[in-house]
Amino acid sequence: MMEIPYSLILACEALSKTFIKTCQTLLLHICNCIISRQAVEHGWDFPRATLLTVLILRGPRRLTSSFLEWKGNSMASVLSRRLGKRSLLGARVLGPPGAAPPSEPQTELLEGAAPQPFVASKDPSCQEQPKEVLKAPGTSGPQLVAFHPGQKVCVRYGGQESTGLVERHSWAEDKVTVWLLDQKLQICCKAEEVWLAEPPGRSPRVPPPEQGTQAPAYRPVSRNIDVPKRRSDAVEMDEMMAAMVLTSLSCSPVVQSPPGGEANFSASRTACDPWKESGDVSDSGSSTTSGHWSGSSGVSTPSPPHPQASPKYLGDAFGSPQTDNGFETDPDAFLLDEPAPRKRKNSVKVMYKCLWPSCGKVLRSIVGIKRHVKALHLGDSVDSDQFKREEDFYYTEVQMKGEAAAAGGPTADPAPTPSVTSPPLTILPPPPPPKAQSSGPDHPGLESYLPSGALSKSAPGSFWHIQADHAYQALPPFQIPVSPHIYTSISWAAAPSSASTLSPVRSRSLSFSEPQQPPPAMKSHLIVTSPPRAQSTTRKARGEAKKCRKVYGIEHRDQWCTACRWKKACQRFLD
DNA sequence: ATTGCCGGGCG
DNA sequence: CGCCCGGCAAT
Structure with missing residues (x-):
């Protein structure tokens, strides 16, 4: 189920601190992206990637079976809780399903213990490891070191030991190409014939087997997977290497089996952007590991990030050392905990809120919020498209109640209708009074919910009425006045009496019973303009x-x- | 204080 | 519905 290239796990083992740091950064982005729906759609393999993330950030030894059996949500919490750890060396992948997690975290190894032999499990999740990594049965290999180009090593050559510089280390063939300083020639020899030239005070050799956790079921590590000491600073893993891991990460091992040259982190590899290369969430993503998402709610339905996920996540990932008691899930922990997408009521407006700590900006559009996050919060890191879409992670949807409705008191028409149709025919009587609370001393009907001067609250400028002030013998502008009191308006009939009290602005026409005045009414046709x-x-x-x-x-x-x-x-004298 | 007129009462 | 007016807000 977990299709993690074994080599990658091993590679993680071999990471230097610097590299880990880099990975943390990059993997954060991975996870962020992965978690986002787009990532899924683009074929990111969340479980695998996150597993790796955990591996790198915490150390593979924590990969208990329960962890490997992760389904959706729990993984999320695992991530959120566990990413703080970044121990690498000496980590183990624990094994078979059902096997208890190691009782004792070996965090201390991190801080200076000797490197540990890597132990992998027979967990089915590892079945798809690249062959070249799976093969090696022996744990007794003298040395499980990954050689990096430029690294100073000793090699047995011609019956004697010579020092040289690593040219390349092919994991696939278990060969190391070494440039011999003495003889000024290049040789290619087996990995086990090569060992690190010892930096003072350090043993190049493999440390004693790890205590306790080595159950028989664990598949021993191939000895050609080198696990350098954590402090092997001889070669600084740089971001490029991290990128390579991530690159591998983005691809299913089934599809892309990591070639040996890649696994050894050869520096000859171009330092191109890994995301572009194969992992850009937005563009490609090479394969999906089917089924991994099936358990989670987020598969096919859009699911916005969990509101608090990002800060939490960040905090955990980089900060707190935490007690490490397995991979229990944390209900509120992570993004995938989000249940099905929220339903939106008609009256609820969806906004997007920035989740950046102490920001909380709310914008109306996704684009806007993305831009905000990007510009204000991710500013420095977004220059490269490497981290594009990270901003997806830092906002969430929020729902706003209709503001107009909130202010409008008892009105039943919260829906603003910003558009206005052609004025002369637009007569929109408000909805009938919701309840006849107009009984009693009040006027029946409208006045009860249209307190004086409060018209705009129920209809905030969105609609207005044309009325002929019937009572005052005014005529609707478009009427042909047959008689001062005979006029009909098409829509008028619908709301004969209420409109007059409703209109915030009235269109008035001259009363025909008042003969003396010229008709300013002509202009009043269009006075029916916006209130x-x-x-x-x-x-x-x-x-x-x-x-x-x-x-x-x-x-x-x-x-x-x-x-x-x-x-x-x-x-008569209209304004 | 004056003016314009809304809200509402009364017949 | 026609008529009237209390009362408020703008002037």
């Missing part, structure tokens, strides 16, 4: 036009327009 928003919350702004009162004076009240007389909005 002034600022005013919508209060009563209508006082118009500048003179009103009947002013024109005729209070003493000629009889000449006022009806509306004025009734203390309503003047119908």
Whole structure:
């Protein structure tokens, strides 16, 4: 089930601290990417990759059977909890399903113990290891060292020991090409004939077998898989090497079996971007390990990252040493814990929130949030596309309740309708009062939920009504006034009485019963324009036009327009 | 204080 | 629905 190239595991064993650091960085990105749905879609093999991540960051010895039997969620938590460890050397892959995890973590080895022979298990998950790694049966090999180009080694040549520099180390053939300093020639010999030129105070040879954990079931490590001492700083593993691991990581061993030249981390390898090469989450991904995702909820359905996953993850990965008691799962731990994608209610708006610690910015679009994360938080690292899509990891969806609805009190129409159709025909009566709480002293109907001056709350400028102020004998602009009181509006009939009280802005036409005035009504056709928003919350702004009162004076009240007389909005002198 | 007019009552 | 007015907000 876990298709981890064995060589890779072994390779992980051989990593220097520097390399580990590099891997941590890179693998973080891997995991981040993997976890994201895109990664899945692009064929990343999450289990394998994460396993490797764990291997590298924590040390393979922690790979208990339970771990190997991981399914989906638990792995997530494993990752989140375990990534803090980064011990490599002396780690073991523990074995057969059912085997108990090693009771004793060997963390200490990390800090200076001698390298451990690598022990692998017969776990089915390892069955697909590349052959060249699987073959070696002997644990007794003198030396399990990976030779790196440039490394100073001793070699038995011509019956004597000579020193030389490693040219390359082919794991596949178990051969090491060494440039002999003495003879100034290049030889190719078996790996076991070569050993590291000893840096002072260090033994090139394999340390004593690891205590205890070596159950019979464990498949011994091939001795041509070299496990250099952790402190073998002779060759600094650089990022390129990390990249190579990651490159391998992104490919199924079945499809791409790591050739020996690759496994030995030959420096001749170009230092090209591994993600581009084979692992770019966004573009390729060579193979998927089928079935690994099947257990998790995230397979086929979009699943946004767990809100807290990233910070947690980061924190764990780089920080805290933690007690290491196996791979128990942590329910809230990781991304894949996320259940099925949330359903969105119609009234709920989905926003995207930045998860970067103490940021919390919320944006409306994915693009926006990605840009934000990238620009503000990932800024330095994103210059290379290496880490592209990492930003996927640092935001999450949040759902916002409709703001308008929240403010609108009892209104039942929270849905804003920003678009307005052609004004003259747009008569949108509000929905009928949800409940007749208008009973009692209140007016029946609308007024109960349209408190004075509060129209815009229920309909925030999104729709408005055209009304002929019936009561004041106004005419709808598009009416042909047959008689002052005879007009019909198509939609008017639908909401005859309510509209007049609803309209925040009214279109007025001159009352035909008031003969004396020229028709400003003509322009009022289009006065039906958008309501002034600022005013919508209060009563209508006082118009500048003179009103009947002013024109005729209070003493000629009889000449006022009806509306004025009734203390309503003047119908004659429109604003 | 004046003016415009909304909200609402009454017949 | 027509008519009226209390009361508020803008002026």
